Amino acid sequence: MDTLKYLLYGFGILYCLTGMLHLAPSGQVNYTMNKEFVRYAKVFPFASFGYTPDPVNYRFVVGISQLVAGVLLIWGPLRARQTSGVILLVEMIGAVWTLTSLGEQLPSVLFPMWCGIGLFALLVSKGSKMKLD
Secondary structure, three states, X not given: OOHHHHHHHHHHHHHHHHHHHHOOOOOHHHHHHHHHHHHHHXXXXXXXXXXXXXXXXXXXXXXXXXXXXXXXXXXXXXXXXXXXXXXXXHHHHHHHHHHHHOOOOHHHHHHHHXXXXXXXXXXXXXXHHOOOO
């Protein structure tokens, strides 16, 4: 198994897990996520144009997109892997932008930043060779 396969599977598993956490129906995770997405909705990129998403729907869309993109990174065909990599990269850019807009400290911004850098490096260096045998 080469490094590309490990990276794709690692990112796929990571985003499947985070997507499932966003979709958690009850418990402490649900309560914490709801509070955080209320904050995130206030600095949504289109808020300056007058559109603020419902925090519950915002969380649901992020969770579904991460779960589906994670599954496609693991088992999808070449084009689906590339597309889900781009979708996740855009989500990570949005996450970094949201956290910095909220004035969060650097440690909380590092995880989405490094995930985005990893996805970008994977797409740029091996984007045309993401097909696994």
